[in-house]
Amino acid sequence: MTDFLQLTAAGLSQGSVYALLAVGLIATYTVRHVVNIAQGDYAMLAGLGSISLVSAGVPLPVAILIALVTVTLASVLIERLVIARVKDLTTLVSIILTLGVSTLLQAIMLLVWGAEARRLPAFPGEDLLIGGVSIRSQELWMLGTLVVVGGGILLFYEKTRWGKALRASAEQPVAARIVGISPAAASVIAFAIAGFAGAAAGVVSSPIYLSIWSGGLLLGLKGFVAAVLGGLVSFRAAIVGALLLGMLESYVAGYVASGWKDAVAFFILIIVLIIRPAGLVLRPNAVRV
Amino acid sequence: MTLLEKTPGAVRSKTGFWPNNRSTIIGVAILAVIVIIVPFTATSSMMNIAVFSMIFALPAIGLSLLMGLAGQVSLGQAAFFAIGAYTHAILLQKFEVPGILAAVCGVLAAMLAALLVGLPMLRLRGHYLALATLGLGFIVMIAVREWEFTGRTTGIYGFGRPEVFGIPIDNNGLFFWFVAPFVIVGLVLALNLTRSRAGRALSAVNDSELAAESLGVNTYALRVKVFTLSAGFAGLGGVFYAYQVQIVSPQVAEFHVSVELLLMVVIGGLGSVWGAIAGAFIVELLSEGLRDLIPAIIPGATGEVQLIGYGIVLILVILLLPGGLYQAVRTVWAAIRRRSASRRVAAAAKVPDGTADAGTGDAPTRAFGGVPGEPAGPPAVADDEPIPSVPAISTPLAAGETILEVRGLTKRYGGVVAVDDVSFTVPAGRIMGLIGPNGAGKTTCFNMITGAIPPTSGTVSFLGEEVQGRKPHVGAVRGLTRTFQNLQVFTSTDVVGNVYMGRYRKGRAGIIRGMLGLQGREQYRNEEIAHDILDAMRLGDVAGLAAGDLPFGRQRMMEVCRALASEPALLLLDEPMAGLSGRERDMLANLLRALRDAGLTIVLVEHDVAQVLSLADSVAVLDDGVLIAHGDPESVRNDPAVIVAYLGTDAEEAKHELEELEEHA
Numbered sequence: 001m002t003d004f005l006q007l008t009a010a011g012l013s014q015g016s017v018y019a020l021l022a023v024g025l026i027a028t029y030t031v032r033h034v035v036n037i038a039q040g041d042y043a044m045l046a047g048l049g050s051i052s053l054v055s056a057g058v059p060l061p062v063a064i065l066i067a068l069v070t071v072t073l074a075s076v077l078i079e080r081l082v083i084a085r086v087k088d089l090t091t092l093v094s095i096i097l098t099l100g101v102s103t104l105l106q107a108i109m110l111l112v113w114g115a116e117a118r119r120l121p122a123f124p125g126e127d128l129l130i131g132g133v134s135i136r137s138q139e140l141w142m143l144g145t146l147v148v149v150g151g152g153i154l155l156f157y158e159k160t161r162w163g164k165a166l167r168a169s170a171e172q173p174v175a176a177r178i179v180g181i182s183p184a185a186a187s188v189i190a191f192a193i194a195g196f197a198g199a200a201a202g203v204v205s206s207p208i209y210l211s212i213w214s215g216g217l218l219l220g221l222k223g224f225v226a227a228v229l230g231g232l233v234s235f236r237a238a239i240v241g242a243l244l245l246g247m248l249e250s251y252v253a254g255y256v257a258s259g260w261k262d263a264v265a266f267f268i269l270i271i272v273l274i275i276r277p278a279g280l281v282l283r284p285n286a287v288r289v
Numbered sequence: 290m291t292l293l294e295k296t297p298g299a300v301r302s303k304t305g306f307w308p309n310n311r312s313t314i315i316g317v318a319i320l321a322v323i324v325i326i327v328p329f330t331a332t333s334s335m336m337n338i339a340v341f342s343m344i345f346a347l348p349a350i351g352l353s354l355l356m357g358l359a360g361q362v363s364l365g366q367a368a369f370f371a372i373g374a375y376t377h378a379i380l381l382q383k384f385e386v387p388g389i390l391a392a393v394c395g396v397l398a399a400m401l402a403a404l405l406v407g408l409p410m411l412r413l414r415g416h417y418l419a420l421a422t423l424g425l426g427f428i429v430m431i432a433v434r435e436w437e438f439t440g441r442t443t444g445i446y447g448f449g450r451p452e453v454f455g456i457p458i459d460n461n462g463l464f465f466w467f468v469a470p471f472v473i474v475g476l477v478l479a480l481n482l483t484r485s486r487a488g489r490a491l492s493a494v495n496d497s498e499l500a501a502e503s504l505g506v507n508t509y510a511l512r513v514k515v516f517t518l519s520a521g522f523a524g525l526g527g528v529f530y531a532y533q534v535q536i537v538s539p540q541v542a543e544f545h546v547s548v549e550l551l552l553m554v555v556i557g558g559l560g561s562v563w564g565a566i567a568g569a570f571i572v573e574l575l576s577e578g579l580r581d582l583i584p585a586i587i588p589g590a591t592g593e594v595q596l597i598g599y600g601i602v603l604i605l606v607i608l609l610l611p612g613g614l615y616q617a618v619r620t621v622w623a624a625i626r627r628r629s630a631s632r633r634v635a636a637a638a639k640v641p642d643g644t645a646d647a648g649t650g651d652a653p654t655r656a657f658g659g660v661p662g663e664p665a666g667p668p669a670v671a672d673d674e675p676i677p678s679v680p681a682i683s684t685p686l687a688a689g690e691t692i693l694e695v696r697g698l699t700k701r702y703g704g705v706v707a708v709d710d711v712s713f714t715v716p717a718g719r720i721m722g723l724i725g726p727n728g729a730g731k732t733t734c735f736n737m738i739t740g741a742i743p744p745t746s747g748t749v750s751f752l753g754e755e756v757q758g759r760k761p762h763v764g765a766v767r768g769l770t771r772t773f774q775n776l777q778v779f780t781s782t783d784v785v786g787n788v789y790m791g792r793y794r795k796g797r798a799g800i801i802r803g804m805l806g807l808q809g810r811e812q813y814r815n816e817e818i819a820h821d822i823l824d825a826m827r828l829g830d831v832a833g834l835a836a837g838d839l840p841f842g843r844q845r846m847m848e849v850c851r852a853l854a855s856e857p858a859l860l861l862l863d864e865p866m867a868g869l870s871g872r873e874r875d876m877l878a879n880l881l882r883a884l885r886d887a888g889l890t891i892v893l894v895e896h897d898v899a900q901v902l903s904l905a906d907s908v909a910v911l912d913d914g915v916l917i918a919h920g921d922p923e924s925v926r927n928d929p930a931v932i933v934a935y936l937g938t939d940a941e942e943a944k945h946e947l948e949e950l951e952e953h954a
Contacts, residue, residue: 035416085608095362095419096555097607103548104600107593111583115592217544218427224420259435266424273417274409 002132007254008247013139015246016146017043017205021223022230022238023150024197027157029232030167031190034083034094038102040220042198045105046071047211048113050203051120060121068199075195076188084187102217109213117215120206138207145204146239153193154235166190218262225265228272231279310806313480316563317473324469328462336461338573343468344529346569349553350472350479350562351522357560358483358491359512361411365422366550368429369399369520371542373527375439378537381448388451392528399524400517407516411509418516423544430542444538451532458532468529472566475522478804479562482518485803486796486812487511493779493790499741500777504855505765505794514800523550545593549576552599555606558615567614575602679880680822680853683768684888685752688718692859692890693738693769698747698757700733700914707733709914710747715859720881720891722905722922724898726934729911731894732774735863738892739771740764751859766794768858772848772865774894780837784828784847787836788819791854822850826880841868849877859890866897878904899953902926910934 021039028036046067053063078101086093125137157163162181169177169186177183201219202211222245229241245265253261272279327339352366363369377395380386386394406425410418433439440446451458451467458467482488493501494508502508531537553572557564579595587594606613686692693715700708708730715721723731737744738751743758750756756764770791779787792815798808823829826846831839839847845868852860862881866874874897881891881904895901901908901922908925910918912934918925925931 035420082604082608091415091419092356092360092362092559093607093611095364095416096551096603099364099548099551100600100603100607102600103545103596103603107597107600110592110594111587111590111597114589217423221420221423221427225424228417228420257435260431263428263431266421266428269424270406270409270421273413273421277413277417 003254004251005131005133007250009133009135009139011247011250012243013136013142013246014205014209014250015243016142016150017201017209017219018222018226018245019146019239019242020150020197020201021220022226022242023153023235024194024201025220025223025227026230026232026235026238027153027193027197028190029227030157031169031186032083032089032094033091034089034098035224035232036101036191036194037095037098037217037220038078038105039194039198039216039223040218041102041105041109041216042071042075042195043202043205043219044109044211044213044216045074046199046202047120047206048109048118048213051118051206051211052113054121060123064203067203068196071199071202072192072195075191075198079188079191083191084184102220106213106216113213115213117210117212118206119210120203122207123204136208138204142204142208145200149197149200150235150239153197154239156193157235162189222265225269225272228269229279234279237279313477317477320473320476320566324466324473328465333461334577336465338570338577340461340465340468340533342566342570342573343465343472344526344533345550345553345573346472346566347475347526347529348523348550349557349565349569350475351519351526352550353554353557353560353562353565354479354482354515354522355519356554358488358495359411359515360491360495361418361512361516362551363422363516363519364419364544364547364551365424365426365429366519366523367542367544367546368422368426369403369523370527370530370546370550371429371433371537371539372402373399373524374531374537374541375433375445375527376524377528378445378448378531379439381531382445388449392525395528395531396521396524399527400521403517403520404513407513411512411516423547426542426544426547430539433542434539440538442539444536445531446536448531448535450535464533468533471525471529475525476562476566477806479522481806482800482804483560483562485800485806485808486793486798487514487800487803489782489786489790490793491515492781496779496781497777499761500773500779501790501793502761503739503741503765503771503777504790504851505762505770507760507762509760511800518800545596545599548596548599548603552603554613555603556613558613559611561613561615564613564615571614572599575599679883679887680818680825681856682853682884682887682889683856683858684717685768685858686717688888689716691715692717692752693892694748694750695734695738696748696750698734698737698749699745700730700737700742701745706914708737708744708911711911711914711916712747713909713916713919715890715892717858717890718885718888719906720885720893720904722901722908723892723894723911724896724901724908725911728913730914731911732863733914734911735771735861735892735894738764739769739861765855768794768856769861770794770852770855770857770859771861772845772852772863774863774867776841776844776848778836778844778848780835782836783833784836784839785816785819785823785832787847788822788850788854789816791851792818794855819850819854822854823847826850827876842870842873845869846873846877849880853884857889859892860884861892861894863894864896865893866895866900874900 021043024039024042025036028034049070050063050067053066054060058066082097082101083089086097122138123141125140127137128135128140157167165181166186166189169181169183223242226242226245227238230236230238245268248268249261249264252264328336331339348366348370352363356362373395376398377391380391380394381388402425406421407418410421433444434442453467456463458464490501490506491511494506494511498508527541530541549572553568554565555568556571557566557568575598576595579598583594583597584590610616691714695714696712698708698711699706711734723734725731733742736742737757738749740756740759740761740763748755748757751764751769752767754767756769779790796811796815798811802808820829820832823832826849828843828847828850831843836844836847845865849862849865865877869877878900881893885891893901893905902925903922905922907920908922909916910925910931917934918928918931920928
């Protein structure tokens, strides 16, 4: 039982990282209908960047702040320089383009930071021991970041006028313009949110799960699996899906074999798409041909 | 018989083996010469690049077919490549299976994996196949790494080299000659496929899925087949890879291999088979160059440093040259032809030009089942004689028998009832008009009958078979086809290409026959028929134009031609008169009468009430989703409910307006 709870705690903290990435993916998908394959690379970029800053003597909070801002700006830059340049952004083209961006980011990280995985120092705090289950303070930081950043983005989209207009701009560009938000601005904001969410996931997970140039793709894909559980539109369902995915992975790693852990997400993806392609919350058939 | 003469000046595509295959034959001949020469001239490092570009050209061709034809992308092409390589290597090393059998198994294993992934994923639109194949790539890599049977991280090694007629293929030159014939055969098969019935249907699907399905194209089945085929190409590439490298390890399934393959296709041009081969060579060259260059610039750089080039090239090609090399070559070639053509015209200015489009001289097929007693003059005279000849139609039922029966058809969108419990029957060989004010649910009815949307409840029986809720192609293959209120033109082909697609239902050739090029006769015949229909409908002069360039009214007529080309039993026309000139309307009305007399059943949604009342044998009236009247035009015209609901609240005033309308007609 203690094992089970221990694995659950680890799974939840890992799941919170997937949840942040899923939130970023949905942010761009609802506005631009782009599944950003580079989403996970934002996390790695922020992780590696803050590690370099810390080792250069910058205090941890400052380093994290700089990394968050830089990656957010990088995401906006990618939107302006690459995504916005294409007039007819078909699904095929958007996949190839964001794959190109992802490959480029990975290659830059490889050349700058090398092939080795690196670790950010743990955030301050005391580890907890509750009934034989030890919870590292970093894991609480991860869950806390999800609550603050993920919850904040969710509230922004669902409660504020701007957030609602942002969602509307995907479906009704003209109506959104009347409310006072241009499609270009909506796209920039969406990519900024995606960049920020990805960066937050990257810095907060780095002390436990490390940062490495090639890690973003797998991470982003797991975020995508969680996003699919939310039908690519529901933040709430995606966050719940991400936490479940993290737990399931943790159980597989604990009870089966750690090597198979990464395969879990894709079996879930395929099973969900066969059974409920519209995600957990929407009525089925919405995305059927 | 009716019009069979070609309209003067009509541009006919040349038919016959040589003109249709000339560019392929020349291209393959050049490639074959290059393949023979290369091993004698290339340096050893160049030879290495050449061998790997041949090996990777196979999965690249497969991916190119998938992207060009199915409009889908696989980010896990390396997974199928790896499945082929592992299956081959394991069978050779552990079971000592003969090489050919092991290779066949390798290809089949890759195809089976694709089938399992494609069956559920290709039902969904959008990003799902791409991300599911990406997931598959990870699963394959994890599986081979974790599994004892596949040799974990070390992989499978220690199997023999291939032998051909007792000659061991043990150097790069021989291996190049060993793999090249397979690439050339694969290339020819893929080229044939893109031009085949199935290939053209899939390009049509990429233009308008709804229109293609309404002509009988089973999009899903074709996409699954193309995806499976594309994995087969990847599997074959994997087989050769195993032979060449002599060890198959998890690296072969790594994601950057999939990126590499995707890059080959993007550089070559999406959907261009030749481009895939050129792309394979360029990417191998690029990879080799970058591996040397990057560590020289950035000391200490190790690992997959070539990825930086891949990322940059991927983005730049999509942004600056979305059609890749194929587009570039075509643009240059077109410019050269224009220049030489204008020079030729200048030189031949004094020579009378009479043989420009002599065509092939073969007799036109007798595509039209003429209607006895149908007056039809030669086309030159027919310009002021607006009764066109009648294309063949299928008449599965005698006139008067029920061909379409709609029972309790209902469509709800949340709380809104768009169509409410509508029932009617359509007898064969009659024209039925479906009228009603805007938003009455006419097009929604049409969409449910043709399968474009599923009804909430109710049944649609066509020729005695229930088709409601099935996809449009189900009804279409049985002879139910339609036109669209908002035009659904296949913009990537010309006018005759659009009408040719109407012949899809009458064709038989599948993917395999298409790949083997064994459908030429069927295709030429259907192209001739398409030309004949266009000639008869006065569109022969624009047959060679891009369909999107036609004026609106002629696009509408082209859609009617396309629907007629399928020799339907039941034709549903959604506002066919909208946007037509008065003369075109009269011509269409005459055509519809002639078609009805020949046995075709027609259901017509139309705003031009006068036209409908004069044309139709029976008229159904929808108002606010409810069928308020159904009967012969005379009784509907005088039905008080119709007058009140359709034309106004005051019955007297409405009647007056109706009379006025009639006078106009």
